[in-house]
Amino acid sequence: MSATELLKSRRAVRAYEPREVEEENIHKLLEAATWAPNDRLREPWHFYVVRGEAKARFEAIARTFLEERFPTKPHLVKESLHVLESTPLVIVVTADIVPGDEASSEDNEYAAACAIHSMWLTAQELGLGAVWRTRGIGLARDERLHAFLGSPENRKVIGSVFIGYPAGDTPPTSRKPYQEKSTWL
Numbered sequence: 001m002s003a004t005e006l007l008k009s010r011r012a013v014r015a016y017e018p019r020e021v022e023e024e025n026i027h028k029l030l031e032a033a034t035w036a037p038n039d040r041l042r043e044p045w046h047f048y049v050v051r052g053e054a055k056a057r058f059e060a061i062a063r064t065f066l067e068e069r070f071p072t073k074p075h076l077v078k079e080s081l082h083v084l085e086s087t088p089l090v091i092v093v094t095a096d097i098v099p100g101d102e103a104s105s106e107d108n109e110y111a112a113a114c115a116i117h118s119m120w121l122t123a124q125e126l127g128l129g130a131v132w133r134t135r136g137i138g139l140a141r142d143e144r145l146h147a148f149l150g151s152p153e154n155r156k157v158i159g160s161v162f163i164g165y166p167a168g169d170t171p172p173t174s175r176k177p178y179q180e181k182s183t184w185l
């Protein structure tokens with residue numbers, strides 16, 4: 001498959017088979033991520049692999065977050081938690097914050113985004129499905145996730161990548177023609 005074909009076939013996969021992701025494949029995902037472009041080769045990312053007992057603790061945080069956020073919608077809390085519970089693997093990605101250097105910190109976030117995309121494409125190649133989550137059970141903007149990771153203050157959570165073997169077909173998405181999104185100067 002060409003790189004362009006892989007890019008176009010990548011989908012946000014949100015439902016997974018009840019099957020663990022093999023350790024060998026987790027290593028492949030992490031390795032692919034580290035080959036992402038990054039300014040001045042700062043390699044400004046860190047990957048937290050969350051599964052098993054650690055994922056149970058992630059779920060406990062998500063439950064608290066959801067119950068606080070949707071106190072009158074227990075069905076929504078339950079549904080969202082079910083998605084997390086049925087996800088075999090979560091990889092949380094952080095970007096290094098460079099103290100006193102906003103521009104470099106921003107560039108580090110872009111690099112971490114590229115790393116997530118690399119991981120996402122590699123998941124597709126390995127027959128896995130993935131989705132980058134920031135909202136809701138992604139917990140990317142919840143301080144409790146930071147505490148759970150035990151990560152230093154100078155690391156910003158960029159997203160939680162949910163990964164597993166796809167359960168069923170993932171509906172296609174579409175894109176507007178690039179002509180609508182480009183200006184040739």
Ligand SMILES: Cc1cc2nc3c(=O)[nH]c(=O)nc-3n(C[C@H](O)[C@H](O)[C@H](O)COP(=O)(O)O)c2cc1C
Pocket residue numbers: 010011012013014131132133134135136138173174
């Ligand atoms: C920065 C970023 C944050 C995202 N956050 C979420 C999220 O919180 N929950 C979710 O279900 N999908 C999330 N997504 C996935 C998008 O919703 C998905 O890529 C979009 O619907 C297009 O689908 P496709 O990737 O299959 O083409 C996120 C994607 C990006 C790039």
